[in-house]
Amino acid sequence: MHPKFQIIDFRPEHQASFRQIYRDWFNAHFRMPTEPVDDFVLDHPEQAILEKGGAILVAVEDGEVAGFVALKQAGSAEWELTKMAVRAESRGKGLGRALCKAILDKAAARGASRVTLYSHNSLEAALKLYRKLGFTEVGLADGHYSSFRCNIKMEKILTDGDDETSLDPESWSQMRRLGHRMVDDMMDYLQSIGDRPAWNAPAGDAIKQLNRPLPLQPSDPTAVYEDFLTGVLPYNKNNIHPRFWSWVEGGGTPFGMLADMLASGMNANLAIGNHAPVYVERQVIEWSKEIFGFPPSSGGVLTSGASMANITALVVARNHALGAIKEKGLRAAPAQLLLYGSGETHNCVLKGASVIGIGSDNFRKVPVDADYRIRPDILLDMIHEDREAGYLPFCLIGNAGTVNTGAIDDLGRLAAIARQENVWFHVDGAFGAVPKILPEFDAILKGIELADSLSFDFHKWFYVNYEVGAVLIRDAAAHREAFSTPVSYLAAHARGLAGGPDPLSNYGMELSKGFRALKVWMLLKHHGIRRYEHQVRQNIRQAQYLSGLIASSAELELLAPASLNIVCYRFNPGNLDGQVLNRLNKELLQQLQEQGIATPSYTTLNGRYAIRVAITNHRSTRHDFDILVESTLRLGRALTA
Numbered sequence: 001m002h003p004k005f006q007i008i009d010f011r012p013e014h015q016a017s018f019r020q021i022y023r024d025w026f027n028a029h030f031r032m033p034t035e036p037v038d039d040f041v042l043d044h045p046e047q048a049i050l051e052k053g054g055a056i057l058v059a060v061e062d063g064e065v066a067g068f069v070a071l072k073q074a075g076s077a078e079w080e081l082t083k084m085a086v087r088a089e090s091r092g093k094g095l096g097r098a099l100c101k102a103i104l105d106k107a108a109a110r111g112a113s114r115v116t117l118y119s120h121n122s123l124e125a126a127l128k129l130y131r132k133l134g135f136t137e138v139g140l141a142d143g144h145y146s147s148f149r150c151n152i153k154m155e156k157i158l159t160d161g162d163d164e165t166s167l168d169p170e171s172w173s174q175m176r177r178l179g180h181r182m183v184d185d186m187m188d189y190l191q192s193i194g195d196r197p198a199w200n201a202p203a204g205d206a207i208k209q210l211n212r213p214l215p216l217q218p219s220d221p222t223a224v225y226e227d228f229l230t231g232v233l234p235y236n237k238n239n240i241h242p243r244f245w246s247w248v249e250g251g252g253t254p255f256g257m258l259a260d261m262l263a264s265g266m267n268a269n270l271a272i273g274n275h276a277p278v279y280v281e282r283q284v285i286e287w288s289k290e291i292f293g294f295p296p297s298s299g300g301v302l303t304s305g306a307s308m309a310n311i312t313a314l315v316v317a318r319n320h321a322l323g324a325i326k327e328k329g330l331r332a333a334p335a336q337l338l339l340y341g342s343g344e345t346h347n348c349v350l351k352g353a354s355v356i357g358i359g360s361d362n363f364r365k366v367p368v369d370a371d372y373r374i375r376p377d378i379l380l381d382m383i384h385e386d387r388e389a390g391y392l393p394f395c396l397i398g399n400a401g402t403v404n405t406g407a408i409d410d411l412g413r414l415a416a417i418a419r420q421e422n423v424w425f426h427v428d429g430a431f432g433a434v435p436k437i438l439p440e441f442d443a444i445l446k447g448i449e450l451a452d453s454l455s456f457d458f459h460k461w462f463y464v465n466y467e468v469g470a471v472l473i474r475d476a477a478a479h480r481e482a483f484s485t486p487v488s489y490l491a492a493h494a495r496g497l498a499g500g501p502d503p504l505s506n507y508g509m510e511l512s513k514g515f516r517a518l519k520v521w522m523l524l525k526h527h528g529i530r531r532y533e534h535q536v537r538q539n540i541r542q543a544q545y546l547s548g549l550i551a552s553s554a555e556l557e558l559l560a561p562a563s564l565n566i567v568c569y570r571f572n573p574g575n576l577d578g579q580v581l582n583r584l585n586k587e588l589l590q591q592l593q594e595q596g597i598a599t600p601s602y603t604t605l606n607g608r609y610a611i612r613v614a615i616t617n618h619r620s621t622r623h624d625f626d627i628l629v630e631s632t633l634r635l636g637r638a639l640t641a
Contacts, residue, residue, distance in 0.1 A: 197596025274500025293449030299476030309455035401432015406564035411447025
């Protein structure tokens with residue numbers, strides 16, 4: 001295809017060109033004074049063609065309209081190609097052929113079995129093109145058109161086997177230009193993200209545009225991209241913004257975005273096979289073992305996130321406790337299995353208990369101390385009491401950074417209890433395990449390396465683009481045994497495509513498994529672990545800076561120690577009761593978000609509504625926290641005035 005033109009759907013602003021180009025073509029070929037032009041179609045193409053289920057395609061060359069072709073329905077499965085015209089200066093460049101091929105694709109997508117057209121034997125170039133496209137001449141009924149304008153009818157039969165097609169672009173150059181534009185637009189978007197509001201609520205019109213019937217016909221990719229630019233991108237969740245501190249979500253990087261593009265282009269399925277992407281994931285797991293002090297003999301796999309990583313670990317723990325469960329189910333258990341963790345443990349563990357058949361009621365919540373860390377003394381008493389009552393404790397979960405406050409359990413003590421009581425020790429380190437890379441946190445996080453399993457997210461405090469988490473399992477054999485199910489169609493071979501490493505499908509629930517490892521591999525190589533040390537340390541220092549700002553204000557109150565990177569606070573002028581304060585701070589938080597100032601999240605600590613700032617954002621600066629505090633005071637004072 002000519003590199004400087006593209007085919008797009010007709011829009012109202014094309015109407016004047018549609019009329020002029022067709023009139024010029026008509027006058028150049030049919031000069032009989034008695035021969036009329038179909039003015040109604042030219043003046044009202046939407047009413048005459050589009051509203052009746054037809055289609056009009058436009059060829060644009062160097063930004064200028066260069067030609068048209070229309071399609072209208074002539075019967076239940078018959079469509080007519082009509083109103084094809086290309087401006088004089090654009091002829092001979094393949095525009096007519098491209099228009100015809102595109103409109104034939106439209107006809108096929110609409111279920112046409114036959115496409116017809118009417119022409120004249122004087123239009124030799126057009127007839128030659130039609131024949132190349134597979135049209136053949138058929139009998140013309142008398143009186144259908146004036147003989148001055150039409151004396152030939154042609155048709156093309158469309159069947160399932162008529163023209164083999166693919167979903168690759170007809171114009172690679174057009175798709176290439178669109179791709180380059182997308183990359184440029186997203187780089188501009190990321191570079192200027194701090195200049196825009198922290199959040200925009202999706203507008204009513206945008207939501208309406210995103211609530212449309214299933215598309216039945218093809219659309220021009222440029223038009224689809226324009227819909228994305230106007231209806232999707234402006235209403236992003238915006239965890240890429242420097243003042244996004246909701247929940248615990250990383251902001252990704254431009255290089256990570258490009259890595260995702262490469263992985264998507266390769267479109268590899270990592271479940272099985274001897275191909276490079278499998279080795280890339282294995283390398284990422286090896287690096288993860290080194291980061292967290294797991295032995296080289298341990299196993300692991302990448303997951304969609306820590307929720308799936310936790311569930312994966314729980315499956316291994318359950319099956320390790322009772323090997324017969326894999327085949328026999330939970331009825332093979334001699335007693336009710338129990339799972340232990342603090343009341344601050346993430347909700348995904350409760351879901352996991354349900355998923356693996358234990359039941360969320362059998363997750364035993366252990367009380368915490370004033371710093372929201374599990375009470376080991378009470379834990380031991382609970383395990384002993386449960387055993388005496390006939391239950392079967394099988395797993396203990398330690399938190400490396402609780403979701404509410406970032407509290408870190410005494411992991412070394414929990415590891416010792418797990419060994420003493422012969423239960424599996426799992427550490428949920430979704431984000432709080434990452435400071436293990438910092439020497440100053442080695443003592444605080446001591447015990448991670450003793451865990452039977454560890455879950456963590458690369459897309460949180462490693463700032464990798466969503467989505468990618470991981471689980472490490474100390475006993476690689478137990479990991480494999482929990483998930484491997486031999487079947488002939490997935491059997492590994494000594495050679496060929498099914499050769500290579502042990503299939504990754506033997507280590508988790510996923511058989512279809514995307515190449516999420518590539519962005520981790522590329523970003524770790526690009527930044528190096530020392531750069532990550534700097535960024536993580538920076539976020540922790542920012543949490544201390546924010547805590548200091550809050551502590552220095554008589555109207556702000558810290559609600560929990562900032563032991564890691566999470567700061568929980570509230571506006572408290574000192575003269576309001578608890579429920580009023582809760583309502584006040586909830587409204588204050590919503591106004592911070594709705595005004596696009598910043599997006600902290602929220603939690604409740606001892607009945608007190610807290611504005612919760614979770615800092616895993618490499619774009620944040622101290623100035624952003626100054627803005628947060630100043631805005632909190634301003635809004636709080638206005639709300640209490």
